Amino acid sequence: MTPSSPRTAIVTGANNGIGFETTIGLAEAGLHVVMACRSPEKAAAAKADLIARVPGASLDIMVLDLGDLASVRAFADAFRARYDRLDILINNAGILLYSAQTNADGVELQFATNHLGHFLLTALLIDLIPDDAASRIVSLSSIAHKAAGIHFDDLTCGQDGGVAYGQSKLACLLFGDELDRRLRAAGKVKKSLSVHPGGSDSGLFKEMEDAQREALKKQVEQLLHSNADAARPTLFAALSDAVEGGDYYGPTGPEEMSGRVGVAIRNPICADHEVARRLWRLSEEMTGQTVSI
Numbered sequence: 362m363t364p365s366s367p368r369t370a371i372v373t374g375a376n377n378g379i380g381f382e383t384t385i386g387l388a389e390a391g392l393h394v395v396m397a398c399r400s401p402e403k404a405a406a407a408k409a410d411l412i413a414r415v416p417g418a419s420l421d422i423m424v425l426d427l428g429d430l431a432s433v434r435a436f437a438d439a440f441r442a443r444y445d446r447l448d449i450l451i452n453n454a455g456i457l458l459y460s461a462q463t464n465a466d467g468v469e470l471q472f473a474t475n476h477l478g479h480f481l482l483t484a485l486l487i488d489l490i491p492d493d494a495a496s497r498i499v500s501l502s503s504i505a506h507k508a509a510g511i512h513f514d515d516l517t518c519g520q521d522g523g524v525a526y527g528q529s530k531l532a533c534l535l536f537g538d539e540l541d542r543r544l545r546a547a548g549k550v551k552k553s554l555s556v557h558p559g560g561s562d563s564g565l566f567k568e569m570e571d572a573q574r575e576a577l578k579k580q581v582e583q584l585l586h587s588n589a590d591a592a593r594p595t596l597f598a599a600l601s602d603a604v605e606g607g608d609y610y611g612p613t614g615p616e617e618m619s620g621r622v623g624v625a626i627r628n629p630i631c632a633d634h635e636v637a638r639r640l641w642r643l644s645e646e647m648t649g650q651t652v653s654i
């Protein structure tokens with residue numbers, strides 16, 4: 362890229378739901394967006410939709426399966442071959458499972474996809490992110506993190522998919538916070554922030570049986586907002602000048618499910634920095650990658 366090129370962002374899981382809407386917001390703000398998606402076909406269809414919504418959007422598709430560390434490494438190599446800087450990294454992609462599943466390495470699939478894949482991706486690209494106050498790494502957590510813990514002795518959480526989802530989303534927030542502390546300690550001004558989107562009827566619930574999904578939707582329907590509104594905390598964290606590293610944003614309406622973007626409520630575990638440091642060490646061991654800040 363030349364000095365006059367637009368700033369570049371990566372959005373993981375850009376082809377659907379909140380990632381799709383985040384990509385729209387970044388493209389509208391004039392960024393070049395790399396859509397990091399596991400399915401090239403779904404990404405191509407989403408890119409066509411995006412261009413219809415934002416004519417002139419500057420978009421690139423690159424394949425990334427966050428549940429597979431080799432794919433994350435291949436993505437990082439391919440990105441480095443194509444780009445020499447990255448301004449905004451949105452660690453958005455995620456899965457919610459109701460049954461116990463593991464990846465090819467035998468790691469609980471939600472921890473692997475939602476947390477470890479993004480940990481490795483960030484580690485492999487952080488040196489390309491300029492030390493500039495407008496540079497951002499944004500981690501997506503969830504309201505579900507509030508009732509969760511990190512089950513260091515059993516990352517499968519007793520094979521309970523729902524509990525493991527909360528664990529993975531707590532891991533995303535602990536990672537975002539610990540990355541902020543490490544960036545500050547190193548005197549860097551690039552920012553790590555975390556967000557949660559509240560609740561929206563995205564593809565996240567596709568693993569749930571239809572009847573169960575409909576019943577859940579009926580229960581919480583009044584509280585849900587659109588995927589576009591659910592992307593607002595991410596876009597605020599990525600683009601606003603009025604944020605600080607380590608901030609955690611989400612909707613501030615009833616039960617934090619929708620509403621105006623503001624400061625979100627953390628699980629008190631986040632105040633125990635040793636938990637975050639232990640998770641960081643475990644993530645380095647499991648990915649075989651240290652993070653050079």
Ligand SMILES: NC(=O)c1ccc[n+]([C@@H]2O[C@H](COP(=O)([O-])OP(=O)(O)OC[C@H]3O[C@@H](n4cnc5c(N)ncnc54)[C@H](OP(=O)(O)O)[C@@H]3O)[C@@H](O)[C@H]2O)c1
Pocket residue numbers: 373374375376377378379380397398399400403425426427428429453454455456474501502503504530557558559560561562563564565566591
């Ligand atoms: N929607 C909500 O109510 C809600 C609430 C709290 C938190 N969140 C968080 O918001 C984020 C976005 O989720 P969403 O609601 O927009 O769900 P979504 O519509 O299902 O979108 C998730 C995106 O992640 C991608 N993805 C899944 N596994 C992947 C993998 N292994 N490698 C690469 N990409 C992968 C999906 O790709 P495919 O299309 O190929 O599956 C899709 O593009 C997630 O981190 C989720 O935990 C959502």
